Amino acid sequence: MKFRSMLMGLLLFPMAAFATGIESVTLMADAEGEPGEAIEVFIPSDQVQHFEINLDGTEFGNSEFVVEFWAVETSAGENIKVTEFKSEALVANTITAKISLPQEWPVGLYRLDVKMNGKKIGSYEYDVAEPEE
Known part of the structure; x- marks a missing residue:
């Protein structure tokens, strides 16, 4: 009976989920x-x-996610924080982020760092490159 009550409580009051890596x-x-x-x-x-x-x-609990975007090695400089994107909710363990610049992006290597409650849980590097002809 106690187990059933606990199960019903979890179904009626679901806890927010958070992730531990990318x-x-x-x-x-x-x-x-x-x-x-x-x-x-x-x-x-x-x-x-x-x-x-x-x-x-x-894992279970309420969490704040911050995605920091860094210019690692670009034509505009190295190790420059470009912007950050904040999210307090995950949909199917996915963060959908959108960033922009008012001008063209400098060519080079970039990195995004995902932080959960202030602690980095993962990084991913990507490129901005001249289009191939």
Whole structure:
């Protein structure tokens, strides 16, 4: 009986889930402000960049997620924090982030760091490269 009551309590009052690491990251082109098709790299003229960050290893509790975006080694400099994206809710352990610059992105290597409650749980590197002709 006690087990049934506890089970009913969990069903009626679900707890928020949070993740312990990055499972995968998908880069997406911009489609008029919305995430478009998946791409391998961004090009400088992709002023709006979309990311789908899938997290793994769920635990229970309320959490705040921050995704920091860094220019690691670019034509504009090295180890420069570009921006951050905050989220307090996960949908299917996924963070959907959107960042932009008012001008073209400098060519080079970038990194996103995912933090949960202030602690880094994972990083992912990606490129902004000149388009191939």
